Amino acid sequence: MVIAVRTMVTRRMSDTGQGSILRRKASDWRQDYMARTMPPEKALRLAIEKAGETGLGMVLDVREVRRRVVQHENLSQNLNAEALLAVLEGDDGEPSALSVDAQVLAGMVEFQTIGKVVAREATGRLPTRVDAALITPFINDLLSRFRAALLDQPDTPDWLQTYRMGAMTAGPRTLSLSLTSHEYHLFELHIALEGGAKSGVMLFGFPECKVAPEEAADGRSVEADPKAFADNLKLATSDLKAILARVNVPITTLQTLAVGDVLHIPKGALHDTRLETASGHEIARAQVGQVDGTRAIRLRGKGLPKARVTEEEPNFVEETLTVSSEQELEELLAAETALDAVLPPVEEMDDPTGLADDDFSDLDDLIQLSADDIGDPTALANLGAPPSEEAPPNSVALGDGA
Secondary structure, three states: HOOOOHHHHHHHHHHHHHHHHHHHHHHHHHHHHHHOOOOHHHHHHEEEEEEHHHHHHEEEEEEEEEEEEEEEHHHHHOOOOOEEEEEEEOOOOOOOOEOOHHHHHHHHHHHHHOOOOOOOOOOOOOHHHHHHHHHHHHHHHHHHHHHHHHHOOOOOOOOOOOEEEEOOOOOOHHHOOOOOEEEEEEEEEHHHHHHEEEEEEEEEEEOOOOOOOHHHOOOOOOOOOOHHHHHHOOOOOOOOOEOOOOOOOHHHHOOOOOOOOOOOOOHHHOOOEEEEEEOOOOEEEEEEEEEEEEEEEEEEOOOOOOOOOOOOOOOOOEEOOOOOOOHHHHHHHHHHHHHHOOOOOOOOOOOOOOOOOOOOOOOOOOOOOOHHHHOOOOHHHOOOOOOOHHHHHOOOOOOOOO
């Protein structure tokens, strides 16, 4: 009997030890898998930290990430009315939600305006459209990084799509009415700014919806057809901006600018124009000119491939800042025509002075005055002097009736 009990105890201890080993192996495998893969929580955390470091030059430390699925009718309960609330526009038309509380918003605005995050709690104020404009590049950058990190994973979420900053909303109810999905993946991130000078919460609500892959003309998926993907990529458009010059003016002058005001730019701006992307990244320098009457630019700079010049290529005419004489003449004629249309016509008059019939030929009747009648001209110099008791000879006292 004693032997049987010892055998059972030994067997149970052996089973327990084997189960513990299996659980430990499973836990190690899960940790290794999580380290090699990129779950959405980790991707969003890294996207925020990298966007803050590279885009703004500030340190954002995501200390905690919480994820849960909420229903549409319960989403507004998780939103703070004093936070900046905005709609994130999706490529497939399904919007998502964004919430940035007052502390995170104040810290990001302070860093971009005064260069540092003030280490005290921000006073309560309603967010403005200026605040939304200041954080828009940061939001778009982190959303782009978030999507790129998850696209490389084998288990990419079905709801993943390209998002960008949309319109700012007035409150949680307005934001909730702008959303259409039934369920949302709510990510709550607790963030510390610049080593804890300020800390707060950001919320992202991504809709639970399966994004259909883009299909080619024959019905096949574009992602599965590299040639179709390459062809579509060649047709993609890229918006570039030609920056002639950047001029610094006081804000008072900026507020009073009107049509016709002149801004002075450097003389060589047309020969050293910056070609930038929509985000402000310079890709080349260019020269402004014309081709067949159409405004054009000629790329130049180091690292650019040389253009292949053909006989059919139209001639490039450099643009100058001086106005041609013909253009000036046309502008003067146009101005004169405009004045003639506005001013009333001038009536012609035969003789406005009435002296046309007078005869000035008989001038002999004029009285001939001698030197005795005129007097001594040197006496005129004393007109401004105080009167003396004795008047000089050949003088006339004013007021005596002489």
